[in-house]
Amino acid sequence: MSDTYSDLYSDNIKQIKASAIREICKLIARPEIISLAGGWPDPHTFPVTEANKIINDLLDHNWKYVLQYSTSEGLPEFRFYLSQWVKTHEQIDVSPDNILLTAGSTQGMDLAGKTLLNPDDVVCVGLPTYFVGAFTIYGAREEGIPVDCDGMQIDILAEKLQSLKKQNRLVKLVYIQPNFQNPTGATLTIERRKRLLQLADEFNFLIVEDNPYGDLLYEGERLPSLKSLDQNQRVIYLRSFSKVFSPGIRLAWVAAEKQIIRKMVIAKQFIDACSNNLSQYIMFEYFKRGFLESQIKKNITYYKSKRDFMLTTLDKYVPGEIHWNRPRGGFVSFVTLPHHMDAEEILYKAVEQNVAFVAGRPFFIDNSGQNTMRLSFAQSTEPEIDTAIKILGGLLQTEIDRNK
Amino acid sequence: MSDTYSDLYSDNIKQIKASAIREICKLIARPEIISLAGGWPDPHTFPVTEANKIINDLLDHNWKYVLQYSTSEGLPEFRFYLSQWVKTHEQIDVSPDNILLTAGSTQGMDLAGKTLLNPDDVVCVGLPTYFVGAFTIYGAREEGIPVDCDGMQIDILAEKLQSLKKQNRLVKLVYIQPNFQNPTGATLTIERRKRLLQLADEFNFLIVEDNPYGDLLYEGERLPSLKSLDQNQRVIYLRSFSKVFSPGIRLAWVAAEKQIIRKMVIAKQFIDACSNNLSQYIMFEYFKRGFLESQIKKNITYYKSKRDFMLTTLDKYVPGEIHWNRPRGGFVSFVTLPHHMDAEEILYKAVEQNVAFVAGRPFFIDNSGQNTMRLSFAQSTEPEIDTAIKILGGLLQTEIDRNK
Numbered sequence: 141m142s143d144t145y146s147d148l149y150s151d152n153i154k155q156i157k158a159s160a161i162r163e164i165c166k167l168i169a170r171p172e173i174i175s176l177a178g179g180w181p182d183p184h185t186f187p188v189t190e191a192n193k194i195i196n197d198l199l200d201h202n203w204k205y206v207l208q209y210s211t212s213e214g215l216p217e218f219r220f221y222l223s224q225w226v227k228t229h230e231q232i233d234v235s236p237d238n239i240l241l242t243a244g245s246t247q248g249m250d251l252a253g254k255t256l257l258n259p260d261d262v263v264c265v266g267l268p269t270y271f272v273g274a275f276t277i278y279g280a281r282e283e284g285i286p287v288d289c290d291g292m293q294i295d296i297l298a299e300k301l302q303s304l305k306k307q308n309r310l311v312k313l314v315y316i317q318p319n320f321q322n323p324t325g326a327t328l329t330i331e332r333r334k335r336l337l338q339l340a341d342e343f344n345f346l347i348v349e350d351n352p353y354g355d356l357l358y359e360g361e362r363l364p365s366l367k368s369l370d371q372n373q374r375v376i377y378l379r380s381f382s383k384v385f386s387p388g389i390r391l392a393w394v395a396a397e398k399q400i401i402r403k404m405v406i407a408k409q410f411i412d413a414c415s416n417n418l419s420q421y422i423m424f425e426y427f428k429r430g431f432l433e434s435q436i437k438k439n440i441t442y443y444k445s446k447r448d449f450m451l452t453t454l455d456k457y458v459p460g461e462i463h464w465n466r467p468r469g470g471f472v473s474f475v476t477l478p479h480h481m482d483a484e485e486i487l488y489k490a491v492e493q494n495v496a497f498v499a500g501r502p503f504f505i506d507n508s509g510q511n512t513m514r515l516s517f518a519q520s521t522e523p524e525i526d527t528a529i530k531i532l533g534g535l536l537q538t539e540i541d542r543n544k
Numbered sequence: 545m546s547d548t549y550s551d552l553y554s555d556n557i558k559q560i561k562a563s564a565i566r567e568i569c570k571l572i573a574r575p576e577i578i579s580l581a582g583g584w585p586d587p588h589t590f591p592v593t594e595a596n597k598i599i600n601d602l603l604d605h606n607w608k609y610v611l612q613y614s615t616s617e618g619l620p621e622f623r624f625y626l627s628q629w630v631k632t633h634e635q636i637d638v639s640p641d642n643i644l645l646t647a648g649s650t651q652g653m654d655l656a657g658k659t660l661l662n663p664d665d666v667v668c669v670g671l672p673t674y675f676v677g678a679f680t681i682y683g684a685r686e687e688g689i690p691v692d693c694d695g696m697q698i699d700i701l702a703e704k705l706q707s708l709k710k711q712n713r714l715v716k717l718v719y720i721q722p723n724f725q726n727p728t729g730a731t732l733t734i735e736r737r738k739r740l741l742q743l744a745d746e747f748n749f750l751i752v753e754d755n756p757y758g759d760l761l762y763e764g765e766r767l768p769s770l771k772s773l774d775q776n777q778r779v780i781y782l783r784s785f786s787k788v789f790s791p792g793i794r795l796a797w798v799a800a801e802k803q804i805i806r807k808m809v810i811a812k813q814f815i816d817a818c819s820n821n822l823s824q825y826i827m828f829e830y831f832k833r834g835f836l837e838s839q840i841k842k843n844i845t846y847y848k849s850k851r852d853f854m855l856t857t858l859d860k861y862v863p864g865e866i867h868w869n870r871p872r873g874g875f876v877s878f879v880t881l882p883h884h885m886d887a888e889e890i891l892y893k894a895v896e897q898n899v900a901f902v903a904g905r906p907f908f909i910d911n912s913g914q915n916t917m918r919l920s921f922a923q924s925t926e927p928e929i930d931t932a933i934k935i936l937g938g939l940l941q942t943e944i945d946r947n948k
Contacts, residue, residue: 143803144777148716148750150682153659158810183608191611192603199596204587207595207790243647243794243816250815254681255557277658277814278554312552346552373548386611388821390647399547406562410681411654412647416820417792 156277168496174528176497176515179322179471182446185439186386187431194425198418206421210414212405214241214393218424222393225427231368232377237398240405241415245352245392246271248378249315250411251404252348253278256312262304263313266292268503268512270322270350275313283311284505289465291328292316294335301343311345318366319354320470323503323514327468330363337366340374346400352380353470355436358444360468373397381423383471384436389419443471443518450517450525457533459540464515471518474500477511481539484510489535495528560681572900578932580901580919583726583875586850589843590790591835598829602822610825614818616809618645618797622828626797629831635772636781641802644809645819649756649796650675652782653719654815655808656752657682660716666708667717670696672907672916674726674754679717687715688909693869695732696720698739705747718744719752722770724760724874727907727918731872734767741770744778750804756784757874759840762848764872777801785827787875788840793823847875847922854921854929861937863944868919875922878904881915885943888914893939899932 146154168175198206213219219236226232242248249271257263259279265272267284276282283304285297297314304311314336318328328336340347349366367377373396380392394404408414426432450473454464464475477483483499490496500512517525550558572579602610617623623640630636646652653675661667663683669676671688680686687708689701701718708715718740722732732740744751753770771781777800784796798808812818830836854877858868868879881887887903894900904916921929 144801145750145804148660148748149807150658150660150662152662153807153811156810156814158813180613183612186607186611188603188607188611192600195599195603196596199592199599203590203592205792207590207592207792208587209584209786209791243820246813246817247815254554256552256554258554258556271814274814277811344552346549382613386822387613388609388611390816390818390820397548400549403553403557406560407557407681409562409650410560410675410678411651411815412794413650414794416647416794416823418790419820419822 152277152279156273168491173491173494173496174520174524176495176517176520176525176528178519179516180519181383181387181471182442182519185442187426187435190426190429190431191386191422194422194429195418198421198425202421206418208417210241210417210420212409212414214239214415215417215420215424218420221424221427226395230365232365232395234395238395238401240394240401240408241420242392242394242408243390243412243415244382244387245350245378245380247411248376248392248394249274249348249350251394251407252313252376253280254407254411255400255403256346260309262309262311263315264297264300264311265315265505266317266321266324267505268323268500268509269315269505270317270503272502272505275315280312282505287321287324287326289326291318291321291326291332292336294332294339297336298339301339305343311343313346313348314340315348315350316366317350317352319351319363320356320467320472322353322470323472323498323500324474325465325467325470325472326474327363333363333366333369337369337371337374341372345374347375348378349375350378352378352383355384356440356443356471357469358440358447367395376400384432384439385423385426389422390416391419391423446517446520446522446525447473449522450515450529453526453529457530459533459537461540462536472514472516475513475515477513477536478540478543479511480543481511483513486513486532486535486539490532493531493535495531497532556681556683560677572895576898577895578899578924578928580899580921580924580929580932582923583920584923585787585791585875586846586923589846591830591839594830594833594835595790595826598826598833599822602825602829606825610822612821614645614821614824616813616818618643618819619821619824619828622824625828625831630799634769636769636799638799642799642805644798644805644812645824646796646798646812647794647816647819648786648791649754649782649784651815652780652796652798653678653752653754655798655811656717656780657684658811658815659804659807660750664713666713666715667719668701668704668715669719669909670721670725670728671909672727672904672913673719673909674721674907676906676909679719684716686909691725691728691730693730695722695725695730695736696740698736698743701740702743705743709747715747715749717750717752719754720770721754721756723755723758723767724871724876726757726874727876727902727904728878729869729871729874729876730878731767737767737770737773741773741775741778745776749778751779752782753779754782756782756787759788760844760847760875761873762844762851771799780804788836788843789827789830793826794820795823795827850921850926850929851877853926854919854933857930857933861934863937863941865944866940876918876920879917879919881917881940882944882947883915884947885915887917890917890936890939890943894936897935897939899935901936
């Protein structure tokens with residue numbers, strides 16, 4: 141297909157590829173497909189009745205405001221409320237000036253990139269990481285730091301920081317999901333959390349802590365967020381409502397140092413003027429009416445049972461040569477195949493049998509990980525998970541047998 | 545105030561100032577102020593009852609979808625519908641692949657910047673223009689082209705293009721609001737529209753045609769959009785629902801050449817993943833139920849009457865040395881004071897008497913326009929407009945007398 145105005149494109153957009161994951165989601169949108177691909181929440185968890193009641197009340201009483209523009213920072217009362225809430229619930233000491241409402245945490249990442257990155261600045265990300273390219277779209281270089289079952293390997297990060305410093309390369313950001321990381325499901329240990337913050341001070345970088353799944357903890361102790369341990373305000377903390385309320389309303393929030401928030405607000409004026417005001421009012425009411433706590437509890441029970449079921453079916457159907465983890469929360473388990481196997485080949489065969497997942501490679505900035513796959517248990521029913529994993533297990537067994 | 549991490553900011557954000565207009569909106573948020581400042585719609589026009597009914601129906605029947613993520617392009621059925629609608633209503637021949645749903649037209653502008661601009665590229669904008677800095681945030685240079693009562697002076701643009709070409713400077717975009725431009729209220733003549741399109745071909749640039757107010761035409765003939773005259777797909781057409789439905793739902797759409805849309809979709813994956821899905825479903829239903837046409841008619845009657853009233857009060861209270869235009873549509877009239885007068889000084893004095901407007905200078909990229917002001921009639925009632933213009937007229941008379 142010829143591209144008429146390609147000579148006019150920006151350099152940054154030319155070198156960016158579409159998100160492989162969102163592209164896959166489009167391709168497998170056929171209804172007959174059982175999808176373990178999308179990291180989307182199960183619509184059955186959406187609090188539809190409560191949302192409907194809240195919207196009715198808002199449009200009856202607050203219609204002048206909810207359908208009007210918001211300030212770029214977001215609804216002042218809600219920012220105040222969140223600053224109190226996060227103090228009580230997450231031991232994070234912030235004021236409303238530290239808080240910005242965003243159109244999903246994706247916008248929080250974009251605002252971090254826009255306010256902080258110059259071409260050739262370095263951003264360290266997991267290997268694998270969620271959302272390859274999020275920072276290269278600003279011309280920055282992403283450096284991959286290996287992730288193991290305890291999260292990003294902070295000792296390797298320290299070595300990398302040292303060697304980049306010697307090369308005079310400026311590391312501005314480390315991007316990390318400490319809880320049930322997408323795609324590995326790994327949780328960063330408390331020791332690594334503390335060490336990462338020390339490194340931020342030592343090497344003068346900021347941390348983008350993305351915590352979309354944090355509320356969905358199925359077992360073990362809830363670890364303190366980096367932000368709650370953050371003595372020097374080096375953490376830009378991204379909190380989303382997408383996984384516990386609804387992603388369709390596109391609402392999330394950022395907590396960060398005041399001046400950084402101020403710069404993000406200015407940048408936001410240029411990217412969408414303000415967040416959806418109806419969504420802000422809905423979510424604010426949802427908090428105030430005390431629905432969120434019980435919603436989170438319900439979701440934990442619901443998704444934990446799916447996680448347990450998928451882990452059981454993996455044990456049942458998938459050959460012993462293949463390994464996967466037991467995520468303590470979130471939506472996904474990460475599967476590692478023997479090194480000679482190619483998950484993308486398996487994916488094509490699986491789709492022929494109406495089963496989909498995400499091959500791991502798109503999460504690796506160095507294009508490795510060809511023998512990995514991400515399996516989400518969030519959206520499918522137990523019978524669907526059983527069918528899908530059985531088919532997948534069969535395909536994997538065939539592939540192993542073929543290579544013997 | 546010290547700025548802890550200012551050494552880490554991006555060069556682009558360092559050189560950007562907050563939107564003066566949005567900042568003013570914050571300062572004058574006191575309830576006792578009569579504001580002729582914001583270009584916001586009057587909440588009394590919001591179709592609250594219809595919106596409430598639609599949302600109830602959606603959450604009763606489509607809850608699985610409306611609260612879930614959308615594709616980055618936007619709801620496929622809605623894109624199809626819009627492609628048909630714009631063919632019928634605006635004689636623009638597009639397919640769904642030419643259409644992208646965005647979080648307000650601000651996001652359309654941002655996506656144009658992101659996909660097209662490299663540092664030092666040139667964007668020509670009106671002098672004055674809406675939203676100074678929208679493209680410099682991408683490191684581009686904005687060049688101002690004077691606007692008169694017939695809109696941007698395209699003959700001056702032609703000269704500017706010629707001289708920039710001689711300097712080997714690359715003009716990528718012209719940004720323009722052809723209908724009732726913000727802040728001047730001026731409408732671009734049909735001759736200038738045609739000439740602008742010729743220049744785009746001759747000098748190989750693209751046009752961002754921003755049409756937020758186009759539906760609100762109070763007198764005279766509706767002129768064809770640049771997009772409808774666009775033989776070579778050089779126009780990126782921005783259409784908003786903010787002025788005829790609600791800005792709070794943050795929804796707008798872009799029509800452009802397919803490959804440009806494709807690049808914008810990729811960029812959108814990185815800035816907010818997708819547009820608010822609830823908003824998309826609401827707006828789609830609003831169209832399908834035929835509410836939009838009657839809503840537009842109602843709004844025209846409503847705002848035209850306010851415009852007429854403000855023009856009458858201007859005649860009544862404002863001294864003859866001062867000039868303003870009679871906008872054919874939209875929300876604002878533009879006032880020009882004698883050259884020695886400073887609208888910002890008048891603004892401070894007016895705010896002391898609880899009247900606000902926007903001084904014109906922030907709309908001029910060369911920092912000129914100190915003797916201009918933008919008066920919006922959209923949000924105030926007739927008695928409020930009467931009071932405000934009377935106070936303003938008094939202040940202007942005093943100022944004129946003082947300088948005699």
